[in-house]
Amino acid sequence: MTTRHEFFVDMTCEGxxxxxxxxxxxxxxxxxxxxxxxKKVFIESDKDTDVLPETLKKTGKAANYIGPK
Known part of the structure; x- marks a missing residue:
């Protein structure tokens, strides 16, 4: 089952x-x-919620899980 997750990501530009x-x-x-x-990212996934912020943090930006949307 896929869930829609909301994250705050410290993005400042298109890059x-x-x-x-x-x-x-x-x-x-x-x-x-x-x-x-x-500065929001919405992800629809059935992956473990630990995987998603770790993936977003690979960009070098702070990523905080807000919760299911």
């Missing part, structure tokens, strides 16, 4: 959101939406 797109595409099996102005 930041591009980095998020790259790491999430490598993860595979996830659908996501990036809201750059509000």
């Amino acid at each position: 930041c959101s591009g980095a998020d797109t790259r790491v999430l595409n490598k993860l595979g099996g996830v659908q996501f939406e990036i809201d750059l102005p509000n």
